[in-house]
Amino acid sequence: MSKKSRKQRERKRAKIGVKVESSEVLLKKQKNNEARSESLQYLQTWSDSVTDKSISWKFQKSKQVWLLKNMLYLEKVPAKSFKQMISYVASMTGEAKERLFKELQGYLDKEDTIPFDDLEKQLIKEIGDSEERKELEEKIKVAKMKRIEKVLKKWVIN
Numbered sequence: 001m002s003k004k005s006r007k008q009r010e011r012k013r014a015k016i017g018v019k020v021e022s023s024e025v026l027l028k029k030q031k032n033n034e035a036r037s038e039s040l041q042y043l044q045t046w047s048d049s050v051t052d053k054s055i056s057w058k059f060q061k062s063k064q065v066w067l068l069k070n071m072l073y074l075e076k077v078p079a080k081s082f083k084q085m086i087s088y089v090a091s092m093t094g095e096a097k098e099r100l101f102k103e104l105q106g107y108l109d110k111e112d113t114i115p116f117d118d119l120e121k122q123l124i125k126e127i128g129d130s131e132e133r134k135e136l137e138e139k140i141k142v143a144k145m146k147r148i149e150k151v152l153k154k155w156v157i158n
Helices: 003-016 023-051 061-070 079-091 095-109 118-126 130-157
Strands: none
Touching: 023 061, 023 079, 061 079, 061 095, 079 130, 095 130, 118 130
16 A cells, blocks of 8 residues: 555545544554553552562663653552652652652642643633633643642652
């Protein structure tokens, strides 16, 4: 299948209103879902290894990076996993912990800088009424602020 014929079919589908996601987009979504499930499994294994010393756990930087990057996104890190995440972050040492602390502190200082992921942006965008949109944005920010405060509170305790 040539690129040209694929593009022609995509244009034709667009004209009649059929939305077909490209294979690149689907592949990216699949990789994102794999990274999410692998990272959450990594976190679960870490949590289990803390309570049961017979379980082996090995540090994996790529999984830690994913977790730290996505810990504030409510859909990506569910509440159960976030509880584990708080303990994981508290157990961290070194430069990654310091960077994360500064980043979270910055969000507390300037609430407007709190990031939204694609799903959150889409939900906000789909709401037509500007009052409802602001209300949803505020709810998401409040939920994220609570997460930030929980992490920082655990830091102060340790």
